[in-house]
Each structure stands twice: as C-alpha cells, then as structure tokens.
Amino acid sequence: MNWTQVIDPFNNMALSALVAIIPILVIFWALIIKKMKGYQASLLATGIAILIAILVYGMPVKLALLSTANGILYGLFPICWIIISAVFLFNITVKSGQFEIIKHFMASITSDRRLQALLIAFSFGSFLEGTAGFGAPVAITAAMLVGLGFNPLYAAGICLIANTAPVAFGAIGIPITVASQVSSIPEMAISQMVGRTLPILSILLPFYLVMLMSGFKKSMEVLPAILVSGFSFAFLQWFSSNYLGPALPDVIAGIGSIVCLIVFLKLWKPKNIWRFANEPAPTIDTEITYTNGQIIRAWSPFIFLTIMIIAWGLQPVKDVLNAIGLVQFEMPQLHNVIVDKNGSTLPHIYKFNYLSASGTAILLSAIMAIPILGLTFKEGVQQFIVTLKQLTFPIITIASVLGFAYIVNDSGITITMAEALANTGVLFPFFAPVLGWLGVFITGSDTSANALFGKLQAATATSIGVDPVVTVAANVSGGVVGKMISPQSIAVAAAAGHLVGKESELFRFTVKHSFIMLAFICVLVLLQAYVFTGLIPAYQKLDPNGKLSVPDVSTGYLYLLALAGVLASISAAIIWSNKKAKADRGENLITK
Template identity: 75%
Template sequence: MIWKQVIDPFNSIALSVLVAAIPILFIFWALIIKKMKGYQASLIATGLAMIIATLVYGMPVKLALLSAAHGALYGLFPICWLVIMAVFLFNITVKSGQFEIIKHFMASITSDRRLQALLIAFSFGSFLEGTAGFGAPVAITAAMLVGLGFNPLYASGICLIANTAPVAFGSIGIPITVASQVSGIPELPISQMVGRTLPILSIMLPFYLVSIIASVKKAQEIWPAVLVSGLSFAFLQYVSSNFLGPALPDVIAGLGSIVCLMVFLQVWKPKTTWRFTNEPAATINTDVRYTRGQLIRAWAPFIVLTIMVIAWGVQPIKDALNSAGMVQFEFPGLHNAIQGEDGSLLPKLFKFNYLSAAGTAILMAGLISIPLVGLTYREGATVFGATLNQLKFPILTIAAVLGFAYILNDSGITLTLAAVLANTGFLFPFFAPVLGWLGVFITGSDTSANALFSKLQYATAQSIGVDPVVTVAANISGGVVGKMISPQSIAVAAAAGNLVGKESELFRFTVKHSFFMLLFICFLVLAQAYAIKWVIPVYEMLGSKKTATIPDVSKGYTCLIGLAILLAVIATAILRTAKTKEPTPDLVN
C-alpha cells in the first residue's frame, strides 16, 4: 500500500501550520520552561509527532512506527557510533594521565580561559568539523575544555556556538555538495555565496564567544588576540571557499587560525589572566619543562585522530572501504511506501558503512593510541565499558531525536511549515535562512536540511526574481545557527560535557544566541538579494546528464597501505619517546 503525503490537511494553511508546529513548540517548552531531561523531552515529542502524523495527516500507524524506527536506527549509526568513539578517545587520554601534560602545554601557551576557548572551541573545533563533522567537533572539544577545568555548562555551550561558523563546510564540504545535487547549482558558486556570508560571522564570533564566557569588558581586554583569531579565520575561510571550493575551508581556516594565534601569543600576553570565578588559581609549575617527545606522546591520540579523519575523507580510501565493508538495504515496509507531493515515491534506504564511517576512523585512532599513551588493551576495554555507561542516556536521546525528525519529514509536517515560509513573496530572502534553521533544528544536520529544502529554495527564488544561489546558500547559512539548539547537538554536547540530565540548561544557554545570529543572517541575505547584488557569483547551471563512474578501489587500497606505513612510523617514533623520564606528577599541575 502506498500512502501520499498531505501538506495542508485542514485545507487552511494557517490552521495546518498551527497544528504542525505543536511538536516543535513542545521541544522549546519542555527544555526552556519545564526543564525536562533531554531523553524525556525527545520521547514525548516523538509521541506527539506520531499522534499528529496519524490522526491529522492520515499517515498509517505502521508507516509512522517504521519511520520512527528508521530514524532511531540512523541515530544509533552513524551518529551515536561517532559520539561514543569520540568520547572513548578522550577518556583514553585522561585515563593514561597524558591529558595532564596536554593541560600543562595549553597553560604554557596561555592559562587564560578566554584564549584557550578560542584555540580549542573555535579553531580546533573548526578543523574537526572540516574533517569528521557529524557531532565529533563538539564532542571532542567540549570534553577537552572540561578536562582543562572549564565550567561544564560553559564548555559545552561555547563549543556549540563556536561550531556555527564551520558547519556549512563540514565533513569535507558535504552540506554544499548535497545542496548542489538537489538544486542543480554547481558546488563552487554555492561555496562562494556561503563564503561571502559566513566570514562576516566568523570575524565577530571570537569576540562574541569571549563575551559570553567572561563579559564584554573582559573580551575588550584581549581584543588583539580576538582580532587575530577572527580575522585570520575569516580571511582563510573566504579565500578557500571562493577559490578552492567547499572541501577545505574548515581545515585551512581552523589550522591557520591556530597557528596565527599561537605565534601572536609568543609576542603578546594579556595584562591579566582570566579564570572562572569559583575556579582555584593556577598551580602550574613553570619550572617544569616537558621534552618534545613527551609532548608528542601526550598529543598522540589527537595526532592519530587528525591523520585518520583526513584519510577517511579521501575519496579513493572511502571507495575502497565501502567496497569491502558496507551493507545497504531497503528499509522493510517503508521503502517506496510514501508518495511525495510531486508524485514520486520516497526511497528509504539504510546504509551501514561500518568501515568508512567517521566513527570507525576515530575507533581506529583510539585502538592505535592505547599503547602509545601507555595503556594495555585490557585497560582500554575497561575505559570503553565506562564510556558506554557514561553515554547510555545520550544514546537514548539521540535515537529518539532522529525518530522524531524522520516522522516530521515523512508525514509532511516539515513541508507544511516550509510552505508558509515559501509564500512570503518579496520577503522570502529574509525568511530563507529560517527554513535552513528549521531544517537543522529538526534533523540535527545541515546536510539533511539542504536535502530537504534546497529545491524549494531554488524554485521559490526563481518565482520572485531573485538569484536562486542566494536562497540556496541562505538555507546553508541559516542552518549553521540552528545546529547549536538542535536536540541532537544538545545531546552530544551534554554527553561530552558531563551534563547528562541537564540538557535543558544547555538549551537555554544557547537558544538566545541562535535567534540573535539567525536574525543577523536574515537581514544579510535580504541585503544580498536586493541591495548588494554584486556579491552574487556568476555561474551556469549543472547539465541534466549525469555520468556514473565506477570507483577505482585499487587506488584506495594503495592509499591505505601508505596510511598504514605512515602510522607505523609515527607509532614507532612515539613509543621511543616513552623511555624518556617524565617529571613527577606533582610538578605537572
């Protein structure tokens, strides 16, 4: 039996929207006002969405249940798989004692919490977004900041907010690739348009982050460092997105801003070192000096992580891993059982790419790192078990959130909300980012939001005489500021920051910043559409013919052999440093 989606179940778009918005409004109410735990709010919202989908939209109960199951399965893999491995890698570093050396190293650069936040949450987080994406940046950077002594709420909150600037180019540019495939606009002009919007946000973001942590006055105290961080990031993001394409802006801007800020801090220091109010004063013994080898050993998990996630993003390696380890199947009872408004049947596939998934790259990094940091594999297994126990509620939350998102999409509820925004006429460019923001809030992914709405953005812009690249790019840019309040992202950040059960606090911490940044992007896109058209790139649409190419897996296997040799050389060098006598623990901190 095939069921057709309904966009306006009441034949009154205003009434349909009011009902369609109930599950989303419930999420806001539950987390902001009721202060529910994340998994409770997600489960109830999923139930509400299922009731509305079946009773109002007429979706068969069987399809609603299957849709929720499909979403929950996607939540478990690859999302939870990635989060578990990211936290596991960090826990290995802590268990081995190597994180104490990392803390000492960071303090030797600066013990100022404001500057540490810029280096880790903003710059390093961007690098991780560009390589891994899908929750890894927030999971790893929030855990690192908590380990350094940050207040858990601030650590998780600022990592979510810092993650806005790089999301559009995450996972080697996948969000823009998907937007291109759906809209028919080539990747480069979309990348250029996004790269002429987000760098403005990137310049302001470091000052904004420090103001949240410490206050505007305290941010002004370190304005030279804030300026170096923001300008270097924005410049590199602009250049790479406009001239190289969407694959590398996050990697280049993230690494470049780290280098620029570290070099700058060699010649400039803030007059006062700022730490949290109730935080004990720094007790770092400045007489202690770690050897280069000891520092490399301490950073080994993150060095290996960087190499692995970059390698996993290389297309030949990805093709080789998929050829050897991927199972793809049609979801039983759901595949081609729903007909979209345009008459096409919706394919419902599940891709279990257990080798090429980013979480597997992080797992491999963890397994390689265990002996490098001085642990046995038995101890590593104990750490893994403790990590699973630590994340049991976030896993439930993420699975529930993805079930919620899939029901909203499959039933047509999301399309009802989109239809209203698409009917705003001349003002549509102002609301185009809202559509992306809504899509990311629901799905937790800028990639998914682009898959949902890029075609709608393109068609609506054409109908009102606006260049479609403006609104398609706006979908991406608006989506990045929805990431920080997506229930999926909140669950990931809460897990990494030891805030399980306090997701409502984290949501209330970020929600006002999300709305503020969204409003800024809305006005900017409106100006791009009508007032500053000179920023719009010139381009030609993609051709209608697509040629299928068979991947050359032999090249991928060659790359994997090269990767194995590189890792073996690095591991050997690091293990040799283990013989170096380390300072006594009481001198470290």
C-alpha cells in the first residue's frame, strides 16, 4: 500500500516550515549550546525527526523506521567504508615509522604551519576531493596535519573549511553530473556557471584559512605565498571548469597549486616561522638525510592512493568492477511505496558496490603499501582492528546522521523547507544557495543535495524569469559551504583529528564561517541573476528521453591491466631502490 508525502501538513506553509526545521535546530542546539557528543546529538535529532514524520506528517511508523534503517545502511556503506579505509592507510604509515620521513620532507619544504596548511588541507585536499570525495579528503588531510604536529582542533577545522571550494567538482564531477540529470541542463553549462562563482571563493579561501590560524598580521607575513596558492588554484579551476568540463577542475587545480607553491617556496621564504602557541620550536636534524628512494617509499601509500583513486574514477573501470562486484536489491516494503507530490513513487534500491567503491580503492592502496612500508600483513590486520576500535563512535554518528537524512527526505520534511524558500519570488536567487547549503547539511553530500533540489531550483527560476542554470549552479555552490558543518563531515574530521567526543567544539569552530561564506555566495548569485547576466553561459536544454549508451567493459579491463602494470612497476622500483640504499650503506660501513 502506497503512502503520499504531505508537504504542507498545517495548510500554512510558514507554520509547516517552522515545524520542519525543528530537527535541524535540534542539531545546532545539541552541538552549540548543550555541547553534546556527536553520536548523542545525531541520535537525538534522528529520534525527533522520526516523531515529527509520524505525528505531524502522518508517515506510517513502519515506513519511518524502514526509511531510517535504509539511511543507516547507506551510512555504513559506502560512507563509513571510506573513512575506515582512509584512517587505516594513515595508521599503517605511522606504525611503520615512515610518517617521520614525510614530516621531515614537509619540514624541508617549509616548517611553517601556515604554509603546510595550504599545501595539505587546501591543495592536496582539493586533489583528493576531485578523485575520491565522500569524506576521504577530510579524513586523510586531517590525519596528516595532526601527524605533523598540528593542534587537533585547528587541523580538523581547517580541513573542513578548506574542503569547500573543491566540493562542487568532487568525485570526478559527480555533483554536477547529477544536477544536470535532474534539471535537464547540460553538464558543461552548469560547470561553466559554477566555474564563474567558486573561483572567487577559491582566491579568498587560502587567506581566510591562514587568518583563522594565525590572525591578520601573521597572515600578511606570508601574503605572497597565499596569493600564489589562491590565484593558481582559482585560475586552473576556472579554466578547466569552463573549457574542459566538470570532471577535472579539482584534480588540475589541486596538483597545479601544489606545484606552484612548492616552486615558489624554493625561491621565497617567510621571515618568521610560525607555529601554534606552546608548540616546540621547529627542529630539523640536519645530520639526518633521506634519499629520494626513501622519501618515495614513505609517500608510497599516498602515491598508490592517488593512482588507485584516479583509476577508480574512470567510467570504464567502474563499469567492469560493477559488472563483477555489485549486489543491489530493492529495499523490502520501502521501494516505490512512498509517492511524492508529483505522483511519482520514490525508488529505494540499495547498491553494495564492494569493488567500485572509493573505500575499496583506498583499502587496496593500504594493502599494497604494507610490505613496501616494512610491515607484515599480521601487523596490518592488527592496525585494521585498532582502526575499527578507534572509529566506533564516529561510525555510530555517521550511521545515525544518514538515518536522519533519509527520514527527513522520505517524509517530506526537507521538501517543506524547500517549498518555503521557493515562495520568496524575485528574491529566490538570493535564497537558492541556501537550498544547496540545507541539502548538504542534511545529507553530507553535494551530490545528494543536487539530486534533491536540482529540479525545484530549475522550475522556480523559470517561473520568475531567471535563467535556471543560475539557480541550479547556486544549489551546487551553496552546498559546498554546508559541507563544513554537516554532522557527517564533523564526525569524519573528529575521527581523523583525534577529537572523538569533542564534535561540539569542532562544530562551533566552523559554523560561523559556514554562514559567512553562504552569505557571500547568496549575494554573488543574486548579482549574477539580475546584474551580471553576461556571465551566464549559452546552452540548449537536454532531451530527458535521450538514449543511454551501453557500457563497454572491455575498455575497463584494459585500464585495469594498465593500472596493475603501473603499480607493479612503482612497487618494484621502490623495493629495488630500498635494497640498493641498504647495500650502499653496508659497503660504506665495511669501507670504514
């Protein structure tokens, strides 16, 4: 028996929206005022959302519980799978002692915390967002910064804030692909529009990050490096999004800004090295030197990670992996049972893509790195168990957050808030980014937010005479600044930054900055809609009934074969280099 969503349960949109926003206000209250732990706040919000869905929206109890369970299942896989794999990869690097070499390498480039944050949180995090997305960038970069000696709160907070500008083009452009599918606006047009909004934020973000860490005066000491980082990233993001499409802006901008900043730091150094208060002065033992082979060996887990994630992002590889490693099923008594306001049933198909998931690529990278790092596989298994214990509460938090996201979506609570914002008339372009922000806050994913609100954004813009690409792109751009305070992201960053149980501190650290950046984007989109209309790209809407191409898995097998050859070659080169270095050291000892 079907159940139809109720969008306006009180027949008064303002009142219905006020009730609909209660579960979100509960999260803010629990984390900011009551300072609850993450799992406590998320469980409380989920419970209240279920009660509102049942008592106010009339959702059957069984459907409400099944919807929440579906979200919990999605939280466990693929989201928690990514986090477990990412933290495991970092843990084996530390256990092997190789992270000490990475720390020495980073210090040789710069021991200044401000510049390390730009290299790792901003640029490397962007690269990871472009290839993996879904929590992996924050998990890996936060863990790296803590390992380098960063204050854990700043490490996690800075990585969350840095993970804004790249989110729109994350996971090889999937958020924009989904926005295109639901709005029938070409991917390229959305990519161009987003690429004419976010680069402005990308220029400002490095300065914003450094100022958060060290204050305005100390930020000015490294202004040249900040400008190199921000402008190189913004230019490459703008160029690739406008001329190459949505798949590569983060990858190109991330790598490009790393190269530009490292080259610049070879020619320029800050007068003063800045560290956190009460942190020991930087010390580099100049008597200790590492060969290129040793440095590459220490970085091998992240080299493997980069190659694997790029390969896993290629569609032919995804196709072949899904052909042999995908289990999917309709959620019993939930699939096509809920009917939306347009009379369409909502599909609930769970996909267990255990081979093509990003978490699997990260795990395989870690497994390949274990012998290279000098660990036994027994030690690797022990570290995996340690990682699971370390992430117990974050896993509970993330699972309950996704349960929350599913129940508010399936019950119609989210659509109530969206409809209320859509009733703002000519001011809608100003509020369009708020919808994206809201969607990412709830679901933790810009992709999900675009799937949720993309069609509504396009329809509302058309009704008020605004080009729909403006508001659809605004949904994408607004969503990126909601990522830093999404309970899912907070849980990931807390787990990686050794702040489990202190999620409220991290939330309070980031929430103000999320609102500041959201307001900036809202004003920018309003100007794009009515003043700077020349920025809007020309395009033709897609035919929603166009034929889908059949995947060619043979290409995927060739890619996987090439991947195996590349990884085997790199592994062999690292092992040979390490053996040669040991042999050379032995000969030197005999000579002496």
